[in-house]
Amino acid sequence: MSVVQTGAIAAIAFVFGDYATQLFALGTKSPVIYALLAVAGITALNIAGTRESKLLQNILTIALACAMLAVIIAGLSGSAAPAAAAPASPSSAPMFSQLALIFILLTYGGWNEAAYLTAEIRDARRNIVRALMLGILVVTVLYVLLNLAYVNVLGLAGMKASKAVAADLMKATVGDAGVIVLSLVVIAAALSTLNATVFTGARTNYAVGRDFPVFRVLGVWKEQSNAPVNALLLQGAVALVLVLFASMTPDGFETMVAYTAPAFWLFFSLTGISLFVLRRQQPVNADAFRVPLYPLTPLLFCAMCGYMLYSSVNYAMSKDPGSLGAQLGIGVLLLGVPLALLARKGAAD
Numbered sequence: 001m002s003v004v005q006t007g008a009i010a011a012i013a014f015v016f017g018d019y020a021t022q023l024f025a026l027g028t029k030s031p032v033i034y035a036l037l038a039v040a041g042i043t044a045l046n047i048a049g050t051r052e053s054k055l056l057q058n059i060l061t062i063a064l065a066c067a068m069l070a071v072i073i074a075g076l077s078g079s080a081a082p083a084a085a086a087p088a089s090p091s092s093a094p095m096f097s098q099l100a101l102i103f104i105l106l107t108y109g110g111w112n113e114a115a116y117l118t119a120e121i122r123d124a125r126r127n128i129v130r131a132l133m134l135g136i137l138v139v140t141v142l143y144v145l146l147n148l149a150y151v152n153v154l155g156l157a158g159m160k161a162s163k164a165v166a167a168d169l170m171k172a173t174v175g176d177a178g179v180i181v182l183s184l185v186v187i188a189a190a191l192s193t194l195n196a197t198v199f200t201g202a203r204t205n206y207a208v209g210r211d212f213p214v215f216r217v218l219g220v221w222k223e224q225s226n227a228p229v230n231a232l233l234l235q236g237a238v239a240l241v242l243v244l245f246a247s248m249t250p251d252g253f254e255t256m257v258a259y260t261a262p263a264f265w266l267f268f269s270l271t272g273i274s275l276f277v278l279r280r281q282q283p284v285n286a287d288a289f290r291v292p293l294y295p296l297t298p299l300l301f302c303a304m305c306g307y308m309l310y311s312s313v314n315y316a317m318s319k320d321p322g323s324l325g326a327q328l329g330i331g332v333l334l335l336g337v338p339l340a341l342l343a344r345k346g347a348a349d
Helices: 004-023 030-050 050-077 089-108 112-121 124-161 165-173 174-209 213-219 229-246 252-278 296-316 323-348
Strands: none
Touching: 004 030, 004 174, 004 229, 030 050, 030 112, 030 174, 030 229, 030 252, 050 089, 050 124, 089 124, 089 252, 089 296, 112 124, 112 229, 112 323, 124 165, 165 174, 174 213, 174 229, 213 323, 229 252, 229 323, 252 296, 252 323, 296 323
């Protein structure tokens, strides 16, 4: 409610703001203004109705997939880059493992959010599994092909020296007009991700409101728009505050990624651990969910999540830009412990 989804919304809003500013600047604070407008606008759209937000999501997702395929084709059909750069020195390995993986796995994130919509999906037991597997497959194929396109045109040395890899690829293959095209692609991607995160995040807050009396105000469903309006309002307000906070740091996007990372990997770890607990309990129905290669797969998942949790906390204690955001995220998470105990006590009463 206060870190993972809202922090992700703020981070994505900064991506939108940075690239929208490339097309039309609104002054010195242009990225922040665009970020605030994006959060407010997408939240308002979701409050207006689920049908409207779903229509926007479908349009943006199709447009984004087509645009990514165009970039991939341009990159793979472009002239090959010079020889690859030498491997990185051993001294750079810790930074790669502790920082680069956080951003890489963030890129692949989002596929799991289909699980937040189980109450609104037909035949959820079968279709959720399909959605999760298809989401992982499509994202992996697109992103691996995209990186192959980068390497083909720019080479490892060119990618390392680039501040905007995709923009440099488009400039090398299409010309200066390609940079504008790419900005539009990133804007579409940011809006699509922002809309999906706002949509799913509000559903988790709504579920909290239904489960815990202390948060009952969040468990209100507006039939007219078929949306959890109160949950959307709270989520939007927290995200706007986070955008304003991050705007006071050198890099708003990196600050918000660092803000969310420790909590994100902690809750992923807890989700994996809970599987071992739940499988020892009497299932609600006779057909318990099957876990392929159990217990190997959940053990591997938990080990990876534990390592990423360590990396994100270690990053929070470093002197790198964005560490302030990580420290704040950990602090907010710790403040949630007594609130969680209070909520549990209220539910028991």
